[in-house]
Amino acid sequence: MPILEKISQSSRARHWTDSIPLEFHYTAGVAGEEFRRELKKNGRFLASKCAKCKNSYVPARMFCPTCFIEIKDTRTIDEPGYVYSYTTVNRNRTGEPSEPVTIALIRFEGVKGGIVHKLNNEPNKVTFGMKVVAILKDNAERTGALTDIIAFKPE
Numbered sequence: 001m002p003i004l005e006k007i008s009q010s011s012r013a014r015h016w017t018d019s020i021p022l023e024f025h026y027t028a029g030v031a032g033e034e035f036r037r038e039l040k041k042n043g044r045f046l047a048s049k050c051a052k053c054k055n056s057y058v059p060a061r062m063f064c065p066t067c068f069i070e071i072k073d074t075r076t077i078d079e080p081g082y083v084y085s086y087t088t089v090n091r092n093r094t095g096e097p098s099e100p101v102t103i104a105l106i107r108f109e110g111v112k113g114g115i116v117h118k119l120n121n122e123p124n125k126v127t128f129g130m131k132v133v134a135i136l137k138d139n140a141e142r143t144g145a146l147t148d149i150i151a152f153k154p155e
């Protein structure tokens with residue numbers, strides 16, 4: 001069909017199903033790499049700290065979204081996090097009923113941003129502001145991915 005030819009009746013359109021073998025590789029970026037390296041090596045979360053506005057951000061990032069300047073300072077977060085928001089999912093990806101899984105946005109005092117992850121707790125016992133800590137894979141099993149975090153649990 002020439003490129004300028006238009007279909008005026010949708011019943012005349014042809015389609016087929018196939019696949020295109022493409023592969024993508026993404027990097028986590030400079031700050032993301034540092035965050036992942038700290039998680040893998042020391043099992044801690046790395047935050048970026050802006051020298052101008054003094055805000056800290058987790059996960060670590062290269063630029064301050066408030067000041068629009070490069071962030072060069074980092075600090076580790078050694079305090080427990082807290083449940084900022086959560087939801088409980090009781091269906092799997094195909095919509096079938098499944099065991100309930102609680103997903104929470106975990107934030108840290110004095111730090112902007114947060115980490116969305118599973119929360120190991122009975123759904124009806126989760127409260128906003130509940131202090132939580134990360135359950136990590138063993139050091140030898142960690143790869144520097146967010147899946148190094150098994151889940152969060154009450155402190």
Ligand SMILES: [Zn+2]
Nearest residue numbers: 050053064067
């Ligand atoms: Zn700033």
